[in-house]
Amino acid sequence: MRVLVAEDERPLAELVATGLRRAGFAVDTVHSGDTALDHLGLHPYDVLVLDRDLPRVHGDDIARRLVAEGSPTRILMLTAATTTEDRVTGLDLGADDYLGKPFEFPELVSRVRALRRRAARPPLPPLIERYGLRVDTVRRTASRDGRDLDLSPKEFTVLQILLEADGAAVSAEDLLDRAWDAHADPFTAAVRVCMSKLRAKIGEPALIRTVQGVGYQL
Template sequence: MTGAHRRILVVEDDPETAGQLVDQLTTSGYDVDLAANGREALNHGAARDYAVITIDRMLPDIDGIAVMRQMRDDGIVVPFLIISALGEVDDRVRGLRAGGDDYLVKPFSFVELLARLEALGRRSETVAKETILRVGDLAVDLISRTASRGGRKIPLLPKEFQLLEYLARNEGRVVSRAMLLQHVWDLHFDPSTNIIDVYVGRVRRKVDDQQAYPLIHTIRGIGYCLRAPG
């Protein structure tokens, strides 16, 4: 890893362990940010681009599993290295299924930690190259959480970005209101609200107004589709 790809977020609530990790990683050439709990981790993850996040399973407020799931739901694709004293097979499987990319059991060798970070960092660089979704002249950057059309930045609120991202991931496919409720708002029922139509209207105005052709199409009675002409 080089340059910006050497920035790591360490999520660890034990001060002694956290201090050792930060000191050793800094000495090894990494730029390190520290989060002492789950809320700090979520704030850091949303604000900065990391090559890898190391995370403890047992945190004092939001546990590591929940933190990873929330970041994945928010579209954060950075690799997670889980570092935990919970080393049973079921623990490791649960952590990996929740969004972890690797699992290291305490106590561990720092040499092994570095090797795993290097491997995940190489994966991170590859993923970063593949995380700009393009539909026509629309670009949706999953790393910076920004969108642009024809090179012009589109100002989007977080939920608006999530909606556009989901449509872009399903380019050319019809997405129902129920699918948007589930994947953008995490609702598994119809609350009899027009929230979908309101948000799609906002995003459509930002994406399609004063453009040569529309990208967001309403499929009457079903939902919406993001597609370029031709």
């Protein structure tokens, strides 16, 4: 897995890079926005750890460009701007995740790993018809046998993850990692409760089954 760290504070950039290398990632570092774009044009990076306040080309502009180009590189914004408004702006620009400074290093590694798993999955087609379900991944709507399911955003995300698995079981841990934010408590019943509601809305005959000791399967 290849990661580009774009951070203008050189000591911090080297600290992040060293830690990620110890976690098993191949890491390059750059300290300005134009250099980041040069590297991104030359190498197929899986994840970009991006400081928003880069010199010469702002981090926001880099995010916009990657989104406009349809780049498969996932973006983790790493920045001291940590208000809710800052986070919303960063995510709206195209960042896949957002981590404020200062941060705990295990959390950074976990978030990078999660982005890599997300990047490895091919995107679903805009319209999926399977098992009587009709799922529009663009409008994020779903129906079964012509009946609208009226799913919450979380329920739709869980259904989409199960569809992406293409018949394979998905663990509760993976669902929690992908459908909930990084602050979700892994010991809560959040996944079980959401799955119960999703099953009820999909109706009978049941499409989602529990694979004992493994997870959930559509």
